[in-house]
Amino acid sequence: MTRLSAYLLPTEKQAPADAEAVSHKLMVRAGLIRQLGAGLWTYLPAGWRVHRKVEQIIREELDAIGAQELLMPVLNPADPWRRSGRIEIDEIFKLEDRKGTEMVLAMTHEEIVTTHVAQVVRSYRDLPQILYQIQVKERDEPRPRAGVLRTREFIMKDSYSFDRDEAGLEESYAKHIAAYDRIFERTGLEWYRVESDVGMMGGSGAHEYMAPCAAGEDEVALAPGYAANVEVASADPQAVELPAPLPEPEEVHTPGLTTVEDVARRLGVPQGAVLKAYPVIAEGRGLVLVMVRGDHRVNEVKLRNALGAQCRPATPDEFAQKIGPAGFIGPVGANAPVVLDDAVADGGYVTGANRPDFHLRGVEPGRDFPFERADVRAVEPGDTVGGEPVRIEKAIEVGNIFKLGTRYSSAIGAHYLDESGRQQLIVMGCYGIGPARIVAAAVEQYADEAGIAWPRALAPFDVELVVISRGESEERTFADGLYEQLKATGLDVLYDDRDAGPGEKFADAELLGAPLRVTVGRRTLAGGELEVQIRRGRERRTLPLDGAAEAVKALWETLP
């Protein structure tokens, strides 16, 4: 029974003043969600329908790879979190029960699921297993933002694989890739599977599923056959015209010129012929001088991975003694190991001279300073991969898959006995999907000036039936009948039977974004034709009244 006259769908003409992202504005305006507090959102009935459609797609595809759904508590004893060490994470909500026992609100469930598996799995015969849940997660986010894109409480599909060995993990991982590819394909989103950083948790591999959209928090580097988070992206640099090295470095006076741009302009060389110095303090290693082309930027995630250690920019005090004065530092004579970016080709470079107001020109890496090579720069638009230019797009992470290895099984103590009776650690993977982000990304990707234009798979309703008539009338009677017939075809129909004018009904229908709108008015009965609007593109068509419900269903099935 979905008659709009009796359905809670509070639409607004004006977006809340504090909304910035398109999905935030439209989801509130369309009556899908309401805010309770920072990063806390209620799904109203129509919004929850969309969320459940996403969940259902996820369930079907995970069940298809043999994953088993379960449900674990959000409220956790602190102990497993202490064992894994993750109790230290600032984002975890912590609380005490009335007896003073420390508890946490789970932000994900590696510790808990591993605890259960450790108790239950004894033998290699009990493996592999894939378990998943669709459950609330709690994170004390430093900055919730953009409606449901980054919230403190959210629903997540999290699955966990348990295998005997690395080869088993590879299989479970491959199954998840297959399931995820199908899930995202079915949602109707534009999406990419990209290589991603494994982070400080170690792990042997990770991918993210990214949906391009303006409100996205990440950036992805894309080229035909290539997709990677810019945090790990690698590409061939654009060429730069380099002067030849001089027989030996030559000092040039560059008073007050501390930026690559200024130095390059003064010396009449391209910015790429200057070497930019980026001193860092690497954990366990001390001061390291990172050198990249002047027209490039250091990518801190790639640098961290290259150094195999956390690092942070060094302060002028920290490098003044061993290298030189801020603004004029360079690798020649520096008392620190030099990491030279892969994009630095052979040639003569301008570098800081390690004394105030001077640079060196004609510097040749290797001859004039020792270095180790690494790929530590951020990919730029126009770089190439396999000869194809790279473009960079904003995107929101809608899913991730991660080879955990034994990080949690060793912390929690999850073992099994192998064929020869030896105790082995279970090898794990974890795999997340954020249904709310899928919803928001779909809004972002397909919205137009009139509102939301859902992909067929996610729309809260398949068809919105609008009757233009107030009170009892021939049109109303006809529309009532058509509503029943449409429902009988299996379509989810929202029937706008409100006592409202046509403009208001059309505007609300387009705001809510069902893929099809069917209009019944005086014209319909007079002309003998039913008017249908395809929401995406707002194209109008007519269908014969005879067999209209089946024709609507058939048209709906052709939509994206």
Added chain:
RNA sequence: CGGGGCGUGGCGCAGCCUGGCAGCGCGCCUGCUUUGGGAGCAGGAGGUCCCGGGUUCGAAUCCCGGCGCCCCGACCA
């Protein structure tokens, strides 16, 4: 955590500087008219002006303290 902004009816806002009746548009309710792109007329309801303290004859407005929310950056296991 650093920077910026905002809290006044359901939504959007004005009023604050320079203290003196709490206002506007939309929405909502009633009646009549209207009925294919957010209608017209008439009448009406709805407010702890974020909270607490202070100054003052008098505070939405000035002062002090707190809370909440948004945006940019940092962070995001």
